Amino acid sequence: MGTVTMSNPNVLDHLNNPSPRTLGRSPLEWLERLQKPTVVHVAGCDRSRTRAMATLLHGNEPSGLFALHRWLQEQHTPEVNMLFLLGGVYPAKIPPAFSFRQLPEGLDLNRCFKEPFQSEEGAIAEAMLAELHKAQPECLLDVHNTSGTGPAFAVTITNDAEHQALTSLYTDRLITTDLRLGALMEYSEQEVPTVTIECGGAQDDQAHHLAYEGLVRYTSRADVLSLEKAEWDVAVLRNPIRVELAPEATIEYRLEPSGQADLTFPPDIEHRNFGIVSPDEPLGWVGKKGLSILTAISHNRTGNLEQVLRVRGGQIYPAQAIKAFMITTNPVIAKSDCLFYAVKATGEPIF
Ligand SMILES: [Zn+2]
Structure with a gap:
């Protein structure tokens, strides 16, 4: 990410320690208030460290946003600073909300985390990477939903103890792949352990619940990168x-x-x-x-x-x-x- 520091500052909105009043009573109300892809900063007990989570890169995959809305409403103090990146606000806002993966004439945001960042989605991707570069998080999760129903799993391009430990916050299945598509995890992996979490189907209450439970584990533990502290044994599919x-x-x-x-x-x-x-x-x-x-x-x-x-x-x-x-x-x-x-x-x- 070393070269990605000149991005347009107006691409993203920022929320600092948002109060319940600014969030609206429901995720839908919150989405109505969001005007742009948004970065949410929440101060932690230990202000020297930061963890990051991206979600809604696909506008029709709401579990991560639902979980974040609930978690912010509950006003938790995380163990370390948290940086949340809400990517696909524009497609998510098209009525009926949370039904468009990307803008009808737009690109898939999660294929735009690569040079030359020229499209509108590329500019969003570049601005998100600049935020990550600035915050220097110790790890990054990217929370998605699958298109059908089905159990949760994680995807990484690296398989080591740190990636397995992060995976275990949400699921016991890790798929590692050498396929390169321009996804967020590929670019950020150069700087920070990154795991994509597929929570299950976008319509599944179980997926929303898992996204929340995982977020609570991710934000409340002193250490999320040691395998000894892992929630489950992780099965790796290569x-x-x-x-x-x-x-x-x-x-x-x-x-x-x-x-x-x-x-x-x-x-x-x-x-x-x-x-x-x-x-x-x-x-x-x-x-x-x-x-x-x-x-x-x-x-x-x-x-x-x-x-x-x-x-x-x-x-x-x-x-x-x-x-x-x-x-x-x-x-x-x-x-x-x-x-x-x-x-x-x-x-x-x-x-
Ligand atoms: Zn997705």
């Missing part, structure tokens, strides 16, 4: 592959295939999330095109799908014991993003 569906392929979620679709998954396939699926457990059904409608991609190349899945009697089975996650039952996401991610049952990459 470099998952993405299994993608061909754009022209059709998918159905049914208990039995209708014969019309190229791929059929049972409606409760989401229950497979993070569980181990053995080679004798069927995942779903393929149509006449077989597995040709699917592609398996690692962070840097297309791999051999036969290492992941195979077909017996029209049914799809894992080719080896796998752990799959972010399985979606939303056909739009299945087609536009990916069907699921997977690693070996051991947590190691499939390829």
Whole structure:
């Protein structure tokens, strides 16, 4: 972040130790009052240290903001100074609130944490990085929601004791990836241990609750970077592959295939999330095109799908014991993003 100190000072608003009155009675009221991406500073018991948390980088992922609103309303004094960065205020404010990931004509803010910072979102990203550089926090969390429902997990680009300890404040699953997208965690990692927290679905009360509980742990502990103090043992999943569906392929979620679709998954396939699926457990059904409608991609190349899945009697089975996650039952996401991610049952990459 060394070069990122000349950002425009008018890009962000600042709130210092906000009182309950300035926050509104609900997160929605607070959002109405926010005019720009906002930095919230809260003084801690130990004023020599700071921890940072970014959230709402995606305007339709409100758990972190809900948690922060509640936590600020309760007027806690954190163990150390806290720096909160609320990124996607503009998309979040578009009615109905918290429904737009990014502005309709805008860019995904969490892909803009890289040079040359030229777009409007790039300017926000650059200003956020400048705030982090100025505050020199000991660590940074970036709190998100997933698009479907499903359990919480963390994502990092580094796997060491500090990252596992931070992860354990929220969840016992850590995905590490060599994929680079221009996300906040990639840029900030150069200066400070950074963990992205996916709290679970944007509509899940459980996700909102976890975001709050995690925030209380993050702000109230003297030490959040030692593994001895960790809340849970963390299972690490390295470099998952993405299994993608061909754009022209059709998918159905049914208990039995209708014969019309190229791929059929049972409606409760989401229950497979993070569980181990053995080679004798069927995942779903393929149509006449077989597995040709699917592609398996690692962070840097297309791999051999036969290492992941195979077909017996029209049914799809894992080719080896796998752990799959972010399985979606939303056909739009299945087609536009990916069907699921997977690693070996051991947590190691499939390829
Ligand atoms: Zn997100």
